[in-house]
Amino acid sequence: MPIGFRIQPNDWEIHKNQVKRACGIACFGALASHFGTESAKLIEWRADRRQPYNSFGEPSSSNKYLRWRQGKALPNDATVAHIQVRTSGAVKLDFWRDLPLWSLLAPQAPRMSWMLRLLEKSPINIRQILFGDEDGRWGGRFHHTNPTRDQILGIRNLYSLDAFLVLICLARKGEELEDDPLHFLASACAFDIFPRILYSNPPLRYRWEGLFICIERLFWNRVYFNGSYYK
DSSP states (O other), X not given: OOOEESSOOSOHHHHHHHHHHHHHHXXXXXXXXXXXXXXXXXXXXXXXXXXXXXXXXXXXXXXXXXXXXXXXXXXXXXXXXHHHHHTTTSOOHHHHHTOHHHHHTSSSOOOXXXXXXXXXXXXXXXXXXXXXXXXXXXXXXXXXXXXXXXXXXXXXXXXXXXXXXXXXXXXXXXXXXXXXXXXXXXXXXXXXXXXXXHHHOHHHHTTTHHHHHHHHHHHSSEEOTTXXXXX
């Protein structure tokens, strides 16, 4: 039986739109952090040299950066390349736009094979914990077993964005396997380090409340086999 919700989400379309908005806000936050302003018009000037008004006093802003913050659009590849040039490589919008977090926040968990590949591509310090040796392979393949409590706590103690993503991935793996202890402990550890992740990643910290709502709905809103839950 699937792991239930303490408060049943009533509209997954709203959730998907909120996830898209959280992604757009993170992209906007990356620019806001780099340029030192939250003004979409000022960012447009600094990034594109585009004035808010033309010589006739008519509005000339494209508002494309504002639309990211509103969740109406996301950076396209041309904009990603343009921003990378304008910031001398300091801002890589595709990193934030394509962060696996957004797929892990979909109403339906990603395919199991996708999640296993994500774990296999994690940094070496995480692979050492999950798979037991430096490379993590045996006979050319990774051997996937459900992690122990000590392994999950070891990943938590890295306090990195990669560790956070792996914990979220393990929680969704637990959801798909209907493994309550795996889902619970991985989710609880992700909750534990979430403030540190925000502190060390300004794009995610920018207007973080919407991101929190999306994660809380999926991971921190469950009722487990013995009726327990945590707020």
